[in-house]
Amino acid sequence: MPITWELRDEDRELFANELDDFVPDRVYDAHAHLYRELSWLGEAPAHVSAGPSDVSLETYREQMDWIVPGREVHGLHFPFPPGDGNMDNDAANEWVSEQVRKDPLARGQFLVRPTDDPEWVRDEVRRLGLRGLKPFASYSGVEPVGEAQLPSYLPESLVAVANDEEWSITIHLVRPRGVADPSNVHWLRTYCERYPRANLILDHSARGFNPYHAIEGLQQLTGYSNLWIDTSVACPPLATIAALRCLGPRRVLYGSDFFCSHIRGTNVGLNDGFAWLDEDLSVWEGNPWIPTMRPVLVGLENLRAVKAAFWALRMSDSEIERYFWGNAAELLRL
Numbered sequence: 001m002p003i004t005w006e007l008r009d010e011d012r013e014l015f016a017n018e019l020d021d022f023v024p025d026r027v028y029d030a031h032a033h034l035y036r037e038l039s040w041l042g043e044a045p046a047h048v049s050a051g052p053s054d055v056s057l058e059t060y061r062e063q064m065d066w067i068v069p070g071r072e073v074h075g076l077h078f079p080f081p082p083g084d085g086n087m088d089n090d091a092a093n094e095w096v097s098e099q100v101r102k103d104p105l106a107r108g109q110f111l112v113r114p115t116d117d118p119e120w121v122r123d124e125v126r127r128l129g130l131r132g133l134k135p136f137a138s139y140s141g142v143e144p145v146g147e148a149q150l151p152s153y154l155p156e157s158l159v160a161v162a163n164d165e166e167w168s169i170t171i172h173l174v175r176p177r178g179v180a181d182p183s184n185v186h187w188l189r190t191y192c193e194r195y196p197r198a199n200l201i202l203d204h205s206a207r208g209f210n211p212y213h214a215i216e217g218l219q220q221l222t223g224y225s226n227l228w229i230d231t232s233v234a235c236p237p238l239a240t241i242a243a244l245r246c247l248g249p250r251r252v253l254y255g256s257d258f259f260c261s262h263i264r265g266t267n268v269g270l271n272d273g274f275a276w277l278d279e280d281l282s283v284w285e286g287n288p289w290i291p292t293m294r295p296v297l298v299g300l301e302n303l304r305a306v307k308a309a310f311w312a313l314r315m316s317d318s319e320i321e322r323y324f325w326g327n328a329a330e331l332l333r334l
């Protein structure tokens with residue numbers, strides 16, 4: 001996915017016109033990647049060469065000024081996943097550890113492989129001062145990766161350790177129908193019920209890029225106090241609506257998915273799938289009715305969708321504040 005890595009007038013205008021009155025002064029970002037180029041053993045992904053190659057806590061905060069200008073930002077951080085399995089995970093985790101130690105309100109999750117020994121993981125996470133796990137389906141070994149079932153990248157033995165330690169686990173669901181997939185529903189219910197002190201966070205509004213999947217799946221996942229949603233980079237408002245209605249406003253968290261927040265474009269549900277409309281697609285070339293189309297940063301499109309969802313559900317100011325801060329404060333025991 002191309003990334004231009006620049007802030008444009010249309011980004012500033014959209015925030016000023018539509019978001020400045022919605023985003024509070026203080027924001028907790030429950031999904032923000034920190035990384036440095038050296039962690040990749042081969043060639044680093046394109047965004048690393050397009051933007052800052054080493055994303056420290058300070059660099060991340062400077063960059064977040066593009067999405068939430070002037071706001072105080074703290075976050076839950078983890079490495080960025082490898083492209084082709086070519087990452088030094090130890091170095092990537094060390095980097096996140098070094099960065100989150102700079103801020104008492106920052107938290108970190110450990111990039112974990114399903115083959116990692118659970119007791120080694122427990123010791124490493126403690127040693128690094130992290131408090132959670134970040135699994136990725138790309139480590140499952142399943143081909144194609146989009147078919148991976150949850151235990152293939154998040155084995156039960158790791159959830160058991162997270163339960164002992166009261167950690168969070170941020171999960172990017174896969175399988176074609178995302179959270180509506182019966183296997184995903186089954187394993188999420190199983191883990192939530194067996195491990196009530198492990199807090200599971202479903203990112204991207206439970207991968208709600210197709211919001212109809214979110215509606216269908218999240219209705220089967222209500223009533224768990226240890227199940228949370230981060231809304232990062234999911235641009236359909238209906239995805240946030242599904243999260244708020246099914247899990248309740250006390251379980252939904254703001255997340256930027258930095259650096260994905262800095263991709264220019266949006267994403268939409270299409271039939272039984274979804275598409276990312278990034279800047280180089282012809283869809284932005286305009287038409288006789290709208291001759292000039294100017295895509296903005298995905299992080300801004302996401303915030304606008306969230307604002308629309310809160311408006312549609314008549315959410316209160318205190319619920320908005322909880323979304324941007326209070327829910328994360330409770331979950332992460334800030």
Ligand SMILES: [Zn+2]
Nearest residue numbers: 031033257260
């Ligand atoms: Zn992410």
